[in-house]
Amino acid sequence: MRDPRTLPAKIALYAAVLVGAAIMLFPFLWTVITSITPEGSLADGPTVFVDHPTLNAYRTLLDAMPIWRIILNSLGVAIVSTALQLVTGSMAAYGFARLRFPLKNVIFGFYLATLMVPLQVLVVPLFIEMKTLDLQDTYFALLAPTIASAFGVFLLRQAVTAVPMELDEAATIDGAGHLRIFTTIVLPLIRPALATVAVFAFMGSWNSFLWPLVVIRSPEFMTLPLGLSTLQGQFTTQWDVVMAGSVVSIVPIAIVYLVAQRHIIAGVAHTGIK
Amino acid sequence: MVSSLWVSLHKWNLISPMEWVGLRNYTNLLGDEMTRRVFLHTLIYVVGYLPIVYAGGLLLALALNQKLKGRSFLRATYFLPVVTSWVVVALVWKWLLNPTNGLVNQLLGGLGLPQPGWWTDPHWALPAVILSSAWKDLGFVMVILLAGLQSIPTDVYEAAKVDGSNSWQRFWRITLPLLSPSTFFVVVISLINGFQVFDQVYVMTGGGPAGSSQVVVGQIYDLTFRYGRAGEASALSWILFAVILIITVFQIRGQRRWVHYA
Numbered sequence: 170m171r172d173p174r175t176l177p178a179k180i181a182l183y184a185a186v187l188v189g190a191a192i193m194l195f196p197f198l199w200t201v202i203t204s205i206t207p208e209g210s211l212a213d214g215p216t217v218f219v220d221h222p223t224l225n226a227y228r229t230l231l232d233a234m235p236i237w238r239i240i241l242n243s244l245g246v247a248i249v250s251t252a253l254q255l256v257t258g259s260m261a262a263y264g265f266a267r268l269r270f271p272l273k274n275v276i277f278g279f280y281l282a283t284l285m286v287p288l289q290v291l292v293v294p295l296f297i298e299m300k301t302l303d304l305q306d307t308y309f310a311l312l313a314p315t316i317a318s319a320f321g322v323f324l325l326r327q328a329v330t331a332v333p334m335e336l337d338e339a340a341t342i343d344g345a346g347h348l349r350i351f352t353t354i355v356l357p358l359i360r361p362a363l364a365t366v367a368v369f370a371f372m373g374s375w376n377s378f379l380w381p382l383v384v385i386r387s388p389e390f391m392t393l394p395l396g397l398s399t400l401q402g403q404f405t406t407q408w409d410v411v412m413a414g415s416v417v418s419i420v421p422i423a424i425v426y427l428v429a430q431r432h433i434i435a436g437v438a439h440t441g442i443k
Numbered sequence: 444m445v446s447s448l449w450v451s452l453h454k455w456n457l458i459s460p461m462e463w464v465g466l467r468n469y470t471n472l473l474g475d476e477m478t479r480r481v482f483l484h485t486l487i488y489v490v491g492y493l494p495i496v497y498a499g500g501l502l503l504a505l506a507l508n509q510k511l512k513g514r515s516f517l518r519a520t521y522f523l524p525v526v527t528s529w530v531v532v533a534l535v536w537k538w539l540l541n542p543t544n545g546l547v548n549q550l551l552g553g554l555g556l557p558q559p560g561w562w563t564d565p566h567w568a569l570p571a572v573i574l575s576s577a578w579k580d581l582g583f584v585m586v587i588l589l590a591g592l593q594s595i596p597t598d599v600y601e602a603a604k605v606d607g608s609n610s611w612q613r614f615w616r617i618t619l620p621l622l623s624p625s626t627f628f629v630v631v632i633s634l635i636n637g638f639q640v641f642d643q644v645y646v647m648t649g650g651g652p653a654g655s656s657q658v659v660v661g662q663i664y665d666l667t668f669r670y671g672r673a674g675e676a677s678a679l680s681w682i683l684f685a686v687i688l689i690i691t692v693f694q695i696r697g698q699r700r701w702v703h704y705a
Contacts (some may be wrong), residue, residue: 186506193582196535197523199546203538271663289639289660290680293673376528378642379660383668394530398646401534408538415531426526430519433526437583437588 197419204413210382218305226409227417233403234396236417243375243392244421246308248317251370258366259359263351267337277326280319288314288379296383303421310384311392316375321366328362329350329355365436368429393418408442455674468678478679480654481662482686487569488576488658489637495577496512499585499631505618507585509591518589529579529642536575537647553644565655568648572656576643584629592618600656623702631694638687659683 204221230236264270265277295314304310332355340350356363381395388396400414426433448560456463472478507518524532539546540561548558557670561571589689595618603613619626627662641660650665657665659679 182506182509182510182567185504186511186517189503190517193520193524196539196578197538200535289641289663290684292663293667293677293680296667297673326521370567372526376530378528378530378645379664382645382664394528394642397534399529401646411534412538417536418531419460419527421525422528424522426523427519430522434518434522434586435527437522 174371200412200415200419202231204239204409204416206409207406208263208409226407226413229334229407229410230400230413232310232416233400234391236396236414238389239391239393239396240417241420242390243418244307246311246376247371248391250267250312250374251367253312253316254318254370255363255367257316259329259363260351262324262329262359263355265326266329267350268347280322292383299384305384306387307389308390311381311390314380315370315377318366318370318373318394318432321370324366325359325362328359360441361435362411364432368433368436371424371425372433391420454672461674464674468675469682472675472679472682474492477654477657478682481657481659484569484656485638485640485658489569489634489642491573492576492580493630493633495573496580496633497626499577499581500588500629501622503581503585504588504592508589508598517610518582519587521585524579525582527579528691531627532575532579532644533572533643533646536571538572540575553623562648563652565652568569568652568656572647575647576640579643580633584633586641587613587629588625591622595621610652620703623705625692627698627702634690634694635687636692638683 192433204226205224207221207223208225232328261280265273291314299310299313304313336354336358337350340354345353375392376394377392378398381392382398385391385395388399391399397411397414397418401411454464498561503521507514507521511517515664537623542548542558542560542563545561548561550556559567561567598622599617600613608616639660640658641664644656644658644661645664648656648678650661660683663676663680663683666679
């Protein structure tokens with residue numbers, strides 16, 4: 170933390186970061202402005218102050234797609250996949266860090282290998298799997314690839330390994346089994362890592378696009394990114410409607426972000442200092 | 444993974460029975476003009492995007508590492524686009540970069556500058572995607588580099604100051620080298636993600652106009668779901684994976700030369 174010495178330097182610095190912040194925030198503001206501009210006056214060119222603000226675009230949006238259902242889908246899928254990843258990830262992490270079983274390192278190696286394989290490689294076979302099992306257009310299909318994440322297992326294993334073995338040993342002497350050690354000692358101590366994994370899982374699911382695009386056809390099972398992209402196809406020229414849809418999909422994640430902001434930023438920073 | 448490899452050795456349109464073709468999908472792709480184009484576009488994307496986000500993220504990280512009022516508010520602001528989904532970012536920027544009545548071109552026109560056709564112009568479609576991607580990821584790079592900056596011990600700077608160095612020297616001799624682990628992380632992650640770019644291209648340009656912004660993953664998607672050539676798509680995804688793997692291995696090998704751990 171150095172202090173910029175001279176006053177002009179300090180003013181220049183403030184000016185620069187504030188202009189930057191405006192560039193970051195303005196597109197969001199502009200999205201809101203466009204969504205309440207009457208459709209006819211969009212062609213006249215941009216005005217920051219809308220003469221006759223209207224919610225017409227939102228009404229059109231409601232008629233065009235089951236938007237509430239889509240929001241709930243996104244939320245539900247994100248919450249369930251986050252919960253699943255935390256449960257499967259922490260259990261697997263405990264197993265890899267604490268238990269002894271044959272081929273442990275080989276299996277862990279496989280986990281790491283899947284980290285490297287991009288989703289794109291798996292899209293076609295996963296799609297075929299869903300198709301043959303007749304699971305297209307289901308919530309299960311949306312959740313399937315996110316049930317366990319190798320990244321989560323990796324991160325959590327590091328955290329479990331950092332928990333001192335002596336704690337386990339003391340608990341074992343007191344008669345605690347693995348389940349007891351796992352839930353009462355390990356889990357509370359790896360909370361920061363769990364928060365990081367939760368943040369990534371939630372953001373990943375909320376924003377995921379390619380996979381829903383592949384397995385979902387009907388609007389009832391769409392998530393927000395997919396719903397938005399089809400909206401674009403329906404209203405190519407009606408930017409007010411498209412921007413209304415964007416507002417609707419920004420608001421929930423923005424609320425989650427504002428509430429959990431510290432954890433999110435810390436979580437991201439945490440993964441960088443490996 | 445195994446079944447993907449299996450599919451890549453067949454000619455298959457997802458419906459009729461698979462037909463064994465051996466390695467022909469691979470040889471066809473490698474000889475195909477389109478494959479070369481989509482890899483070239485992906486490479487242009489990565490090469491254009493990386494310096495912008497790194498330089499921008501570094502400047503921001505340096506600025507927001509100073510004692511400023513409202514620092515955490517500013518950091519949160521810069522990070523907001525990171526949590527927004529690619530689809531939203533692509534749509535919002537598609538609107539901002541609308542050639543006829545988009546805000547950016549109105550501003551450029553007002554300043555008497557040329558107004559590019561952005562995503563409707565084959566020459567500007569990729570730059571439009573790169574710009575919006577850089578805008579989204581700037582905050583991510585900033586946070587990684589901030590974490591790196593904060594792990595640099597302050598006494599190193601004190602010692603250098605005592606030795607009579609100026610701030611410019613301290614930046615080049617201390618900050619940048621000691622930031623190299625974070626830089627390495629940013630470069631590796633950006634390259635991996637950059638080669639897999641899809642969402643923003645699909646939404647913003649659909650690979651057009653005239654295929655001028657089609658990228659590898661877009662081609663994989665189109666081959667499978669538009670042209671029913673799942674075998675070739677699988678083969679292409681394996682080629683992409685191989686490319687990413689080779690680049691990543693090279694980077695990890697090369698890191699000893701320039702990455703210094705404090």
